[in-house]
Amino acid sequence: MSKNNLYKSLGLIFICATYIACKVPDFAQRNENKNVPVGFTASQDTLNTANLQWRRFFTDPKLVDLIDTALKNNQELNITLQDIEIAKNDIRVRKGDILPNVGYRVGAGVEKVGRYTSTGAGDASTDILPGKEVPDILPDYAFGLQANWEADIWHKLHNAKKAAVDRYLSTVEGRNFVVTNLVAEVANTYYELLAQDNQLDIVKKTIALQSNALELMKIQKQASRVTELAVRKFEAEVLSSKSLEFDIEQNITESQNKINFLLGRYPQEIARDKNSFTDLVPPTVQVGIPSQLLANRPDIRQAEFDLAASKLDVKVAKAQFYPSLGISATVGFQAFNPAYLIRTPESLLYSLAGDLAGPLINKNAIKAEYLTANAKQLQAVFNYEKTILNGYMEVANQLSSISNLQKSYDLKAKQVVALTQSIEISNDLFRSSRADYFEVLMTQRDALQSRLELIDTKKQQLNAVVNIYHALGGGWK
Known part of the structure; x- marks a missing residue:
């Protein structure tokens, strides 16, 4: 074989080897679905409560002080801030890879x-x-x-730097999501604490009322108008209410400690206005349109940046097949x-x-990294779609909850009025021997239960407003 033919053969072998080395395995890609329903309701008003700063959304100054303290001292939030620093340093590393190493x-x-x-x-x-x-x-x-x-002829290093930037932006949105969760959790626990305070006050008043009824039963027993059974029944009811009092006091302690934990401090008394709870009126919430969730909710934006980073990771992994x-x-x-x-x-x-x-033979490791990057990109697509769907569902659920809770509260308020009046009526009837002790006992029990339920419904109303504010993406701005 002549030298000319030998060189041609070697050149052909080199070209074939280079083609084989640069060939990238096929992998099915999937584009994310950003389609959302046109509106949460029939209205297409774009006014959105999520754009309202949390200091203006919450009007209770004591609650505002608690949230402000939590945003300064909460350990989880401070951990997230360090995640931002770590991501920022990774950008510096990727920038350094692009420049010459001297x-x-x-x-x-x-x-x-x-x-x-x-x-x-x-x-x-x-x-x-x-x-x-x-x-x-x-x-x-x-x-x-x-x-x-x-x-960087294949933009491998530049794409790695861009992916690092997207991950940094993702950690920033992750921090914002922690803030929204923290604001909502402090507010919800604060309202729960106020509800427990009012329930405790109701139980104490009921114990006093039941104790008076017990004394009345003892007098009636001496007059042979009732038996020992009636006395024992009323005594058991008083003991049950006192037991409930201690249960509520324990719940109050746990709620206060939960707030203190969120504020990053050891147990102490939570400053609050216990008497204003029943007068609180949930603010009106404007939900805007679903497409605003893509810009307002930090978790959706975080998933979007993670998706962008995963797409760049695929390009980086693909560049590994090419010569450097x-x-x-x-x-x-x-x-x-x-x-x-x-x-x-x-x-x-x-x-x-x-x-x-460049790689020539035994590229299994590079193929595995490429296929893994593709799989992670598909995971990021599904996670992005799931996050959007979850955000829409949360808003829809809370909208329905606000509407139904208002109807429920109105009915329970009427029930409380009716049962409160029934207590006096049953006592009068019992004194005139037109009702037995069991009717008096059950009336007091039903009245107590209805009052506790009314307070609980008020708490659920306030929580629903906080939750929809959180679901719309409010609280981090």
């Missing part, structure tokens, strides 16, 4: 080569000074600069005697080299 080298050493080697045989005839041979043990001194740079171009350079001085170290041009050394390297 360093310095200072070295000293000694070397003894075998005389009967190509190096030793050559050195045997070299004189350091006239008439003096190179010694067997030869010192070596050097200093200089070294540089290495990978030419590396350039290296060195410049400095080297000599066996410090006195000669800075002599030029004798001791001057420099080099410049470039290499093109």
Whole structure:
């Protein structure tokens, strides 16, 4: 075979090998679905309560102070802030990968080569000074600069930096999501604490009422108008209410400690206005249109940035199949005697080299990384769609809850009025022997239950407003 044909064959083999090395396995991609319903209700009003700052949304100054303290001291929020710093540092790392890597080298050493080697045989005839041979043990001194740079011809490094930026933005949105959760959790627990305070007050008043009824039963027993059974029944009811009092006090302690934990401090009394709870009116909420969730909710924006980063990761993994171009350079001085170290041009050394390297055989590891990056991108797509769907469902559920709770509260308020009046009626009827003790007992029990339920419904109303404010993406601005 002639040299010309040999070169052609080698060139063809090189082209085929390069094609095989650069061939990327196919993988099915999926675009995210951003379609959302036109509106939550028939109205298309774009006015949205989520754009309202939380200091203006919550009007209770004591609650505002608690939220403000939580945003300064909450440990989970502070941990998230460090995640932002970590992501910011990763951007610096990726930027550094794009730029040339320049360093310095200072070295000293000694070397003894075998005389009967190509190096030793050559050195045997070299004189350091006239008439003096190179010694067997030869010192070596050097200093200089070294540089290495990978030419980003496939945008692998730039895409990695862009992915790092998207992950940084994702951590920022993650911090915002923690803020919205924290604001909502403090507010909900605060309203729950106020509800428990009012329930405790109702139970104490009911205990006083039941105690009076118990004394009345004892008097009636002495007059032989009732039996010992009636006395025991009323006594058991008083004991049950006192037990309920301690249960509510324990709930109050736990609610206060939960708020203190969210505020990053040890247990202490929570400042609050206990008497204003029943007068609280849930604010009117404007929900806007569903498409605003994409801009307002931090968790949706976080999922969007994670998706963008995962798409760039696929491009980075794909670039691993292509050859990379590396350039290296060195410049400095080297000599066996410090006195000669800075002599030029004798001791001057420099080099410049470039290499093109790429995978050829056994690319399973690169294929696995590429397929993994594709799978993670699909996960990010599904997570993004799930987050949007979850956000819409949360708003829809809370809208329905606000409407139904208002209807329920109106009915329970009427029930409380009716049962409160029934207590006096049952007592009057009992004194005139027109009702038995069991009717008096059940009326008091039903009245207590209805009052507790009314307070609980009020709490649910306030929680529903907080939850829809959170679901719309409010609280972090």
